[in-house]
């Protein structure tokens with residue numbers, strides 16, 4: 292067993308495994324019934340305290356969360372049965388902002404107590420949104436370099452700007468491969484004794500418990516605004532399954548939910564698993580919801596662990612649907628025309644999945660986790676609704692900034708060589 296602070300610093304276990312809570316905290320019934328009376332900070336503080344209590348005092352945790360939770364997570368009604376929890380009001384307009392900000396503040400807190408002896412190297416593979424959120428959260432952090440690996444040509448133009456325009460301590464590696472290739476290089480780097488010796492290696496992918504566990508708060512934020520008679524079904528657009536897995540962790544702690552729905556695009560490894568009981572990672576295929584183009588979802592093992600590797604138990608509480616791009620486009624269009632609500636492609640996957648589930652579970656209501664702002668995927672959204680949407684001001688100036696990236700082949704040696712040149 293290792294401490295929470297060691298787990299966030301290491302990110303990943305030395306044997307390549309993922310850290311997992313030793314015990315799962317149980318929420319008070321009062322906490323659940325009083326959710327609607329609590330602030331976001333109070334909710335997050337309650338949920339996180341059992342994890343952080345040996346590292347942060349109550350007040351330190353509160354102050355840290357006040358710095359992190361500077362934006363809201365409103366629940367919007369779309370139609371009679373479907374609500375959207377908007378997770379995209381943070382600085383990079385994607386839900387990963389919360390996890391990345393929480394993690395960077397935790398590490399800062401750690402540095403305050405122990406003078407770091409080596410440079411921190413944050414290594415992150417991104418299929419789109421992680422890189423931007425991590426760049427924003429770690430920008431200008433002392434003694435820290437960030438190296439972001441992203442698949443060339445497979446992220447949206449806005450996402451690419453968010454990865455490549457920070458400069459200073461943020462370095463973007465533009466890889467000739469897909470997300471899984473990037474992830475493989477990062478995994479290998481973490482097991483490389485040479486890099487472990489030279490740097491203080493930190494992973495900020497959703498495998499880092501710091502990023503992972505704070506996402507439980509989303510589900511409690513959703514419930515705190517929920518006025519439905521029965522607990523909602525919750526559909527989560529999933530790629531690496533960090534977000535969904537946080538929801539499941541929350542449910543094991545007592546969060547009431549009717550059902551969890553793993554909403555996948557054509558990368559259907561998990562949907563196939565739910566159907567067949569066989570988990571068979573595959574190469575990723577490119578889709579309109581590119582942040583979910585993952586063929587080997589890292590957090591799946593945590594989900595299996597949460598259910599003690601009991602497939603029947605898991606299948607009882609979870610459903611999964613794989614939604615094709617054509618349905619995504621149609622969903623964005625139809626929801627906009629019928630309900631005047633604009634979905635991004637990832638949230639549209641969740642909407643379509645939840646609709647399918649409701650079709651078979653008449654009378655139930657549910658929530659989709661809306662993971663990105665529609666403006667982040669302007670082209671796809673405009674094509675779907677056959678209308679122009681206006682780019683918000685802050686994004687216009689971002690689009691005018693100059694991209695700086697380092698193009699690289701998927702080759703471990705050249706990756707390490709470049710890394711050492713930039714981060715010395």
Ligand SMILES: *Cc1c(COP(=O)(O)O)cnc(C)c1O
Nearest residue numbers: 420530531532533534582662663
């Ligand atoms: C990362 C991301 C996802 C997938 O989240 P996971 O936790 O990896 O399953 C979904 N939507 C958007 C917009 C994302 O950025």
